[in-house]
Amino acid sequence: MIERFNRYWKDEGIVIRSTNFGERDRLVTLFTRGRGKTKALAKGARKIGNRFGASLDIFNYSQFMFYSGAGMPILMQGLIKFSYRDLAFSLKKWLEGNYLLYLLDRCWQWEKPEERLLERVLYFWEVILKKGEEAYPSFLQFKLDLAFYLGITPHLGSCVVCNKTIEGEAYWSNPEGGIICPSCAREVRDKVVISQDLRAILGYLSSRGNSSSLKLSPSQFENLDKILSDYLTYEVGDKVGSWHDFQSLYQGVAFSS
Numbered sequence: 001m002i003e004r005f006n007r008y009w010k011d012e013g014i015v016i017r018s019t020n021f022g023e024r025d026r027l028v029t030l031f032t033r034g035r036g037k038t039k040a041l042a043k044g045a046r047k048i049g050n051r052f053g054a055s056l057d058i059f060n061y062s063q064f065m066f067y068s069g070a071g072m073p074i075l076m077q078g079l080i081k082f083s084y085r086d087l088a089f090s091l092k093k094w095l096e097g098n099y100l101l102y103l104l105d106r107c108w109q110w111e112k113p114e115e116r117l118l119e120r121v122l123y124f125w126e127v128i129l130k131k132g133e134e135a136y137p138s139f140l141q142f143k144l145d146l147a148f149y150l151g152i153t154p155h156l157g158s159c160v161v162c163n164k165t166i167e168g169e170a171y172w173s174n175p176e177g178g179i180i181c182p183s184c185a186r187e188v189r190d191k192v193v194i195s196q197d198l199r200a201i202l203g204y205l206s207s208r209g210n211s212s213s214l215k216l217s218p219s220q221f222e223n224l225d226k227i228l229s230d231y232l233t234y235e236v237g238d239k240v241g242s243w244h245d246f247q248s249l250y251q252g253v254a255f256s257s
């Protein structure tokens, strides 16, 4: 008897993406509290007047009911609890909100729950809704969050090789996993220069400084965003595009800053 009831379960979370599946259904990738990144089939979701309403759209936080049959879990129902749908009212915010979903999708493994990461997405959606342009530091913060929850926080405070405190010039190395001093850098081939101001910004963000109060120049942001994207790419083993790369995917769509 118990087993029969256990075939239905409730969970809460967000939709990362969904695609049409056959004539009537949608295949949905979710990030839920209980399961993390997970897939489910929403039966009948393409029919007019289906029982999902807008709960399968991105930028909602919903309660979902699942049924586990022989194959992939079936999504039975979705009920929106909070909506961030105003992100869809401007192309810029839509892209920014989507970028967080893209990063989550790219970096996170299947069926590994991490509620704190879900909370971070919701938090940064709020930031984007309020801030617009200044939301960019949030992307850096979110990448550091991802690295933290993946267990690959980069070493920032001193040289990762010799542990000496670094003043002035330094390098970033993906294989070494963080900042290296000039003398250790001679032995390391895969590295990029990272200036003192960029290291200070990373230090501030990694200590969970409030990213939305941070003012970055466009080049500071682009440099750091590339470093962190390349670092995640190296660690995850799958291309993690920078914000710049991500926008290029939508070339042809008018984009004004």
Ligand SMILES: [Zn+2]
Binding pocket: 159, 160, 161, 162, 163, 164, 180, 181, 182, 183, 184, 185
């Ligand atoms: Zn060193």
